[in-house]
Amino acid sequence: MLIRTPPSWELPESAATPESVYLNRRALLKSLGCGAAALALAPHVLRATTAGFPTRVNPDYRDPALTPTSYEHITSYINFYEFGTDKASPKTNANKGWKTEPWTVEITGLINNPLKIDANDLVAKMGGAEQRVYRLRCVEAWSMVVPWDGFPLAKLIKLADPKPEAKFVTFSTFNPVGAPGYAGPALDWPYLEGLRLDEAMHDLSFIATGIYGKPIPNQNGAPLRLVVPWKYGFKYGKSIVKIDFVAKQPVNTWQAMQAREYGFYANVNPNVDHPRWTQASERVIGAGGAFGLRQKTLMFNGYEAQVAGLYKGMDLRRNY
Amino acid sequence: MPLLAKLLRSKITIWVLLVLPAIWALKPLFAPEPSDADPLKSTLLHLGLIACIVLVTVLTFTPLRVLWPKWGVAQALNRHRRLVGVGAFAYALLHFTAHLLHVYDGGFVTFWKEIQKPFQLIGLGALLILFVLTITSLHAAIRWMGGKAWKNLHRLAYVAAALAAWHQADARKIFPLQVVWIFGPLAVLEIARIWKQRVTASPPRGTTPAQTS
Ligand code: HEM
Ligand code: HEM
Numbered sequence: 001m002l003i004r005t006p007p008s009w010e011l012p013e014s015a016a017t018p019e020s021v022y023l024n025r026r027a028l029l030k031s032l033g034c035g036a037a038a039l040a041l042a043p044h045v046l047r048a049t050t051a052g053f054p055t056r057v058n059p060d061y062r063d064p065a066l067t068p069t070s071y072e073h074i075t076s077y078i079n080f081y082e083f084g085t086d087k088a089s090p091k092t093n094a095n096k097g098w099k100t101e102p103w104t105v106e107i108t109g110l111i112n113n114p115l116k117i118d119a120n121d122l123v124a125k126m127g128g129a130e131q132r133v134y135r136l137r138c139v140e141a142w143s144m145v146v147p148w149d150g151f152p153l154a155k156l157i158k159l160a161d162p163k164p165e166a167k168f169v170t171f172s173t174f175n176p177v178g179a180p181g182y183a184g185p186a187l188d189w190p191y192l193e194g195l196r197l198d199e200a201m202h203d204l205s206f207i208a209t210g211i212y213g214k215p216i217p218n219q220n221g222a223p224l225r226l227v228v229p230w231k232y233g234f235k236y237g238k239s240i241v242k243i244d245f246v247a248k249q250p251v252n253t254w255q256a257m258q259a260r261e262y263g264f265y266a267n268v269n270p271n272v273d274h275p276r277w278t279q280a281s282e283r284v285i286g287a288g289g290a291f292g293l294r295q296k297t298l299m300f301n302g303y304e305a306q307v308a309g310l311y312k313g314m315d316l317r318r319n320y
Numbered sequence: 321m322p323l324l325a326k327l328l329r330s331k332i333t334i335w336v337l338l339v340l341p342a343i344w345a346l347k348p349l350f351a352p353e354p355s356d357a358d359p360l361k362s363t364l365l366h367l368g369l370i371a372c373i374v375l376v377t378v379l380t381f382t383p384l385r386v387l388w389p390k391w392g393v394a395q396a397l398n399r400h401r402r403l404v405g406v407g408a409f410a411y412a413l414l415h416f417t418a419h420l421l422h423v424y425d426g427g428f429v430t431f432w433k434e435i436q437k438p439f440q441l442i443g444l445g446a447l448l449i450l451f452v453l454t455i456t457s458l459h460a461a462i463r464w465m466g467g468k469a470w471k472n473l474h475r476l477a478y479v480a481a482a483l484a485a486w487h488q489a490d491a492r493k494i495f496p497l498q499v500v501w502i503f504g505p506l507a508v509l510e511i512a513r514i515w516k517q518r519v520t521a522s523p524p525r526g527t528t529p530a531q532t533s
Contacts, residue, residue, distance in 0.1 A: 072355055076355030076356075077355070077357030077358065085494060088353075091355065142357075142358060144357075257493070257494075258493065273433070276439050276490070276491075277437060278430055278433040280430065280433065283361075285357040289359075290359040290360045293424065293426060294423070294426075294430060
């Protein structure tokens with residue numbers, strides 16, 4: 001039995017919003033069964049972290065102006081190269097018997113409290129899960145709005161208790177070679193991502209264990225997945241097996257592949273183009289159908305007020 | 321005459337073969353998979369892929385005829401060079417149109433910024449060549465230019481293919497292997513054709529011009 005103490009900001013009785021509620025809010029007059037039917041039709045995927053559900057909406061991170069993208073699109077339009085390099089493959093390939101529960105994550109490096117812990121136990125230790133609605137901006141110039149469930153990364157870092165020498169945190173994805181559904185070599189596995197420690201400690205940095213109040217599907221990076229909403233999606237390391245506190249700035253996987261195109265910071269920045277396309281605007285997934293218009297990309301993906309201070313005095317053109 | 325060659329001699333067959341892939345390419349726009357979050361992008365990528373395949377296909381016709389002059393299929397295909405070449409241009413133009421829609425932001429700011437990226441300039445180069453070949457392929461244009469100039473101009477089709485291969489390879493973050501299986505066979509055929517033409521054109525070994533004259 002899991003006992004959690006809800007932090008003060010939580011509304012005690014408000015369960016996390018499932019997709020049906022969002023849908024019905026958007027189209028009250030649409031047939032009532034519509035949302036429920038969508039949920040019933042959702043594929044039965046292997047479940048990852050099951051602890052912490054149902055989650056509770058954190059009202060501080062529920063901007064009413066954001067319309068969440070459909071569960072179907074969030075869980076099928078995916079870059080997860082371990083399971084294929086096109087958008088549709090991960091949904092199929094990550095559900096061919098690859099097991100994400102039980103799952104052990106190792107927290108290690110320059111910290112006072114190294115540990116290896118089961119993902120569900122970790123969620124319990126973090127006080128359960130909450131729901132936050134964040135924008136997601138992919139480096140490929142498309143965007144979604146995702147209701148993530150999970151816990152603030154800062155809580156995990158406090159548990160780890162970093163030593164003063166620790167300046168960066170790395171997140172390693174599992175090594176996919178030999179996993180059911182593995183699609184073959186594409187990148188240098190295991191996928192590695194990193195943050196500066198102060199970025200990782202930021203309020204917005206989050207470890208997701210769910211989407212729309214349900215355990216995060218395998219293809220979205222079950223059971224633990226980094227979420228840093230002011231950065232491009234490739235920073236969101238999936239299916240984390242190791243969190244390592246280090247002294248030196250790490251080289252993340254995409255930077256190692258193509259340093260000219262993908263940097264360490266990867267902050268969403270409409271003024272710094274990708275060598276092959278502009279980052280000034282983005283296609284909003286699911287909005288307006290096939291011919292939906294673009295919207296302007298916001299500095300730091302709309303989180304400028306919260307995070308700009310982290311980069312004071314830095315040349316963001318060079319540190320892309 | 322074998323059935324295949326007979327079929328391929330018919331313009332109708334070629335038209336059908338050229339139009340069928342468009343159904344696949346445009347399907348996402350009219351009947352998207354529920355999971356396809358960006359159907360227009362799917363259409364854009366499909367059209368680019370078909371443009372490359374059709375372009376490579378038309379370029380194999382001449383080497384096939386040179387290598388196997390008596391093969392009915394090669395002869396049949398060479399009747400349709402113009403139609404298939406224009407088909408390649410049509411798909412490239414549709415691909416470009418899909419791109420225009422995809423970057424449409426109420427105006428053309430995004431389009432203008434992106435067209436300056438090297439990989440898109442390369443695509444634009446290929447598209448312009450196909451365009452020039454298509455308009456000069458009208459009989460009037462051929463007569464007006466004269467056969468020799470027209471033939472030289474036509475060689476630009478190979479440049480277009482090289483640019484298209486480069487563009488396709490550069491469009492992805494990780495080198496897409498399909499570039500090899502689309503353009504590889506053409507390269508092999510071209511090398512074989514050049515080699516055969518050399519062998520046929522050069523005098524037999526051991527003979528010098530003095531001896532033969
Ligand atoms: C002005 C001309 C062109 C523009 C602006 C253009 C633009 C693009 C864009 C934006 C992409 C998608 C890249 C991505 O995935 O983000 C692409 C891919 C592609 N284009 Fe073009 N293109 C042009 C001409 C051509 C031509 C002439 C051909 C072939 C004859 C071609 C074949 C392809 C292929 C094969 C792909 C890759 C499809 C894939 O990765 O599945 N393009 N192009
Ligand atoms: C639309 C009008 C077109 C006509 C009437 C036409 C006609 C021809 C003819 C008669 C030849 C034979 C030349 C020879 O063997 O001496 C030829 C060759 C060729 N055509 Fe076209 N063509 C057209 C368009 C295109 C297009 C749009 C492409 C490519 C995109 C293309 C690619 C080629 C190639 C690669 C050759 C072989 C050139 C060589 O062997 O040096 N054609 N064409």
